[in-house]
Amino acid sequence: MSESSAEKRVVVEATPTALALRVADRFLTRVKARTRNGRVAHIALTGGSMGGAVLRAVADNPRAADIDWSLVHFWWGDERFVPRDDSDRNALQSRNALLDHIPVPEENIHEAAASDSGLNLDEAAAAYAAELARFGTDDHPWPSFAVCFLGVGPDGHIASLFPDREEVTVTDAAALPVRDSPKPPPERITLTRPVLNSSKRVWLVLTGADKASALGLALAGASYTSVPAAGAKGRKRTVYFVDEAAASEVSPDLIDQTY
């Protein structure tokens, strides 16, 4: 195992459906453990194909009824700057998949402002940073996420940190406006790498043959500027949850059979 991937785990399931069920079950285990003694859990969600699939599997899991959702706060690693009821919004997708089906207080749901909120893109990014700062720690002006979910694009992007763009190198802000995104919609708000990587656990969830190359490069220690997924790293654990199609370029010795 190369040094660059030593602390990264790869968990493989045969299909996207099986993967979503597994991630959902593990997520519920983590949230239950974190909130057991009344501690708050901050969770960063992702949009994209598997973001929704995992949350639907959480909603369908009977163990969701065992969680005190009033202790759980939801954030997003990135958001598309579109109207509030636009189906492209990551927050709307997450609400439809999970948040509308669990008793989580509305004040625990921390959405970035939408394009019809009255704020422009810069103001919306600044407002999101200010909201993060309300829940900051002694170490940084943002909450420490117990779990940070990330999708990965075929180009290796995570959140709205795209390859070879300035945003991926920024370390002096918590949230940034993104313009001219290579993937539509063009305007977005993203958390920065220091925020994502201050998470206790970073879980990257990706499926499909079109992600195999990005996954292979991320695990091979590619530069995070050209493959942003390569730079995602949780303080305690970094896990790539993938299906067999995405895992086709992963060396078998990197696959964790025990996790």
Ligand SMILES: O=C1O[C@H](COP(=O)(O)O)[C@@H](O)[C@H](O)[C@H]1O
């Ligand atoms: O645009 C985005 O894309 C990624 C990945 O999406 P997928 O559909 O290829 O899985 C997602 O992680 C990110 O949050 C989102 O805004």
